[in-house]
Amino acid sequence: MTGTDTVVEVLGTEQHACWAERVLPPVEQLAGWLWSVPVPIPDNPLRYTSSYVLLGDDGPVVVDPGWDSPDGWTALTAGLAAAGTTAGEVAGIVVTHVHADHHGLSWRLREQSGAWVAMHPAERDTLPQRTRTADPTERRRAVERWLARSGAPAADAAELLAPLRGDQDPGGMAEPDVLLDDGDLVPVRGRTVRALWTPGHTPGHLCLRDEDARLLLTGDHVLPRITPNIGLAPETERPALADFLTSLRRVAAFDDHDVLPAHEWRFRGLAARTAQLVEHHERRCAELLGVVAELGAPTIWALAEHLTWSRPWSEVGAMRFGAIAETAAHVGYLESLGQVTRSRGEDGATVVRLA
Ligand SMILES: [Zn+2]
Ligand SMILES: [Zn+2]
DSSP: OEEOOOOSEESOHHHHHHHHHTSOOOOEEEETTEEEEEEEOTTOTTOEEEEEEEEETTEEEEEOOOOOSHHHHHHHHHHHHHTTOOGGGOOEEEOSSOOHHHHTTHHHHHHHHOOEEEEOHHHHTTSGGGSTTOSHHHHHHHHHHHHHHHTOOHHHHHHHHTTOOTTOOOOOOOOOSEEOOTTOBOSOTTSOEEEEEOOSSSTTOEEEEETTTTEEEEETTSOSSEEOOOOOOTTOOSOHHHHHHHHHHHHGGGTTSEEEESSSOOEEOHHHHHHHHHHHHHHHHHHHHHHHHHHSSOBHHHHHHHSOOSSOGGGOGGGHHHHHHHHHHHHHHHHHTTSEEEEEOTTSOEEEEEO
16 A cells, blocks of 8 residues: 545544554544444554444444454454443444455454354455465465466565465455345444445445445545555456446545545545545556556566555565555556557566557
């Protein structure tokens, strides 16, 4: 994720102040029925996930329980206590998407409460245990093949693969009991909260809209400061960026809504913020076309190396995964627009040319 200058009105002023002070923000009551609970993400620049507790007539519903760690569980249960409830009383869990910083704690919360778990069907299909990369060794091989197709030099590939041990278990991800399609009502009795399908960051990403309170929970789809990663899943090569841009234009309509994102701080100004994100990707596409013109027939890796990042390429480190995925997402998008072509080079790596 990359940072940009903000164009939004900050509503979460305490969250914003705490960010500057590098401390975890407090649990906050946003309305009689709604609480914001920061759940820490260990050793991660995102620092925390904002979980939301919706107090429905049938019991609390937790949106994005957060990263599975002892500190995370302590923070989540403390937040539930502040909201006057307990983990055991939770009636339901909704995840905007299945990234570990959102869905990690769902299994534990369900174990304590018997709560239902809801997500979009396209998101369910990406659960680690449902993909061909469920097996850690297989997953490592898939990443290895993906790096080779990107044209990663052997030394870089070895360095990037080193932390991915074959014995790591990506499991523990809760299967859904409830599937939410676009427009479906989230089962929170007493409130009208509707699911809004916003693919891009992930295939089944959901935003949640309370139309009466004029609130939009945006998950990772729109954040006030950073640009969400697009196309991080090595196993899919669909043009996620096209989906993302469509999803951005879709939520721009809720400019008068308070935005409750899963990271950073609450804000208002979705029209300006989504326009900024669209513009960021347009600039990026233009830059990429320029690099393809300059290099002739580069690999994804060579393209990424020549694009500008928030730090020099030699210092991008493990974030090279994200950089490669983002570059591939832009190439896929430009290919869908008929502006570039992709073909297989002699060594098996993908080669990009101007169309
Ligand atoms: Zn995410
Ligand atoms: Zn996230």
